Amino acid sequence: MGKARSKVLNLTLGVAGLAVFTVGAMILIPDRRQMSFAATATSTATPSGIQGIATPTPTPVPSIALPVLPIQTLGAFPLITHLESTVAQPGLLLGIDGTKFGTRSDQSVVYLEWTNVLVNNNYTQDQKLELYIEDWQDAHVEVEVPPDVEGVPDQPAHVVLTAANGLQGSADIKFTATHVVAMVAAQDADVTFTCSANSGIDTCGPDDPDEHDFAWAGHSDLFYTLGESGTDGYQVRLANGWKYASLSLVNYKDAAGFTALQDDALQVGATDLYFTVYWYFFGEDFVEYQLFLNVSGPKGVPFK
Numbered sequence: 550m551g552k553a554r555s556k557v558l559n560l561t562l563g564v565a566g567l568a569v570f571t572v573g574a575m576i577l578i579p580d581r582r583q584m585s586f587a588a589t590a591t592s593t594a595t596p597s598g599i600q601g602i603a604t605p606t607p608t609p610v611p612s613i614a615l616p617v618l619p620i621q622t623l624g625a626f627p628l629i630t631h632l633e634s635t636v637a638q639p640g641l642l643l644g645i646d647g648t649k650f651g652t653r654s655d656q657s658v659v660y661l662e663w664t665n666v667l668v669n670n671n672y673t674q675d676q677k678l679e680l681y682i683e684d685w686q687d688a689h690v691e692v693e694v695p696p697d698v699e700g701v702p703d704q705p706a707h708v709v710l711t712a713a714n715g716l717q718g719s720a721d722i723k724f725t726a727t728h729v730v731a732m733v734a735a736q737d738a739d740v741t742f743t744c745s746a747n748s749g750i751d752t753c754g755p756d757d758p759d760e761h762d763f764a765w766a767g768h769s770d771l772f773y774t775l776g777e778s779g780t781d782g783y784q785v786r787l788a789n790g791w792k793y794a795s796l797s798l799v800n801y802k803d804a805a806g807f808t809a810l811q812d813d814a815l816q817v818g819a820t821d822l823y824f825t826v827y828w829y830f831f832g833e834d835f836v837e838y839q840l841f842l843n844v845s846g847p848k849g850v851p852f853k
């Protein structure tokens with residue numbers, strides 16, 4: 550057995566043949582006969598005649614202290630707790646209540662974030678619209694929606710406030726666009742024509758854009774007959790918030806035929822429209838008419 554550099558191993562033979570070992574922490578120097586290791590043994594008692602052996606405990610693996618990295622504090626997040634209006638409209642002042650808005654700087658901004666972009670313009674760039682800041686306090690901000698917004702349909706939106714520290718808070722709001730009444734040209738809408746083919750020449754469809762009407766139709770006969778008649782059908786499907794407002798028919802001043810607009814089924818506010826025009830003429834004559842369709846909806850938004 551190797552010699553101990555410190556703490557000598559003491560052997561004491563006790564009464565009744567009991568062997569008692571008392572060993573402190575030992576550091577043994579290996580010799581040619583065996584390898585020794587640092588160990589801690591506790592006193593043991595064994596039956597008479599059997600020598601007690603101290604059980605070594607492995608040296609624990611040293612712990613490694615990891616460096617603690619500093620956490621950079623950016624500041625408090627602004628929190629929007631209340632909007633003074635549930636609707637954002639062009640030209641409307643909007644009060645925003647909350648906490649930790651901080652003081653205004655060049656980084657401070659409030660904008661509407663769109664959920665539905667149909668037209669790419671100055672009001673929808675990057676899918677958001679910056680609002681005019683009228684007043685900025687730590688717990689209250691007053692903004693204005695630009696009055697000339699167009700090309701944006703009615704939709705759910707988000708009010709997003711960016712504080713001077715670059716952190717943001719947001720709240721949901723409904724955006725209502727400026728609504729106008731506009732005349733629809735057939736080429737700009739989703740239209741299905743059903744043109745009667747009961748005369749010699751039958752034409753129904755979009756008119757020249759310079760005519761500023763919805764559609765044009767004409768029926769004529771090059772040969773003398775007892776007369777012709779028919780019914781033209783029009784189906785219009787409106788989208789993006791546009792709704793039916795009114796419909797009118799104008800006969801060509803030199804046409805001797807007769808027309809009758811049948812639009813009883815149309816209701817103001819409808820989006821799926823169907824109407825017909827009944828026509829007839831006598832002999833070698835013709836019928837020609839224009840239709841004018843007006844709808845109401847969000848300014849600058851396509852009809853289809």
